[in-house]
Amino acid sequence: MRKWWFGGWMLLLGACGQSADVGPTHPGEQIYLNTCFSCHAAGVAGAPRVGDAQDWGARLQKGRDVLLRHTIDGVPPGMPAKGLCRDCSEVELGQAVDYMLEKSLPALEE
Ligand code: HEC
Numbered sequence: 359m360r361k362w363w364f365g366g367w368m369l370l371l372g373a374c375g376q377s378a379d380v381g382p383t384h385p386g387e388q389i390y391l392n393t394c395f396s397c398h399a400a401g402v403a404g405a406p407r408v409g410d411a412q413d414w415g416a417r418l419q420k421g422r423d424v425l426l427r428h429t430i431d432g433v434p435p436g437m438p439a440k441g442l443c444r445d446c447s448e449v450e451l452g453q454a455v456d457y458m459l460e461k462s463l464p465a466l467e468e
Pocket residue numbers: 389390393394395396397398402403404405406417420424425426428429433434435436437438440441442443451454455
């Protein structure tokens with residue numbers, strides 16, 4: 359009985375975590391793949407393309423805070439508020455931004 363209760367609690371805790379994934383996956387990856395990917399992979403409507411170091415580098419000059427604010431509020435007309443992930447928290451959106459930045463900016467060194 360006690361054991362069952364403990365197991366259930368652990369499951370709950372796990373579900374509230376950043377991601378149920380174990381291993382080296384980036385916490386923002388799932389959100390990116392679920393929502394941001396549809397525009398940011400190919401650069402739809404002028405979206406900064408993931409992997410494009412110049413585009414992201416220029417945007418990062420504004421500071422990550424500004425990028426996150428624009429993610430939450432959206433950038434009309436192309437970038438929808440919260441990048442269409444209405445259930446995402448600010449922390450999760452920040453992770454998705456970080457994921458895109460990390461995927462894009464190492465290319466600067468190449
Ligand atoms: C419907 C297409 C679409 C989706 C979905 C989308 N974006 Fe965007 N995003 C855009 C476009 C277009 C721009 C360029 C806006 C501009 O600068 O005019 C943009 C710009 C941005 C920027 C740069 C803002 C700035 O200040 O320069 C960030 C950061 C960003 N998106 C994050 C995200 C994240 C995180 C997600 C997923 C949660 C997401 N986007 C989903 C279209 C999209």
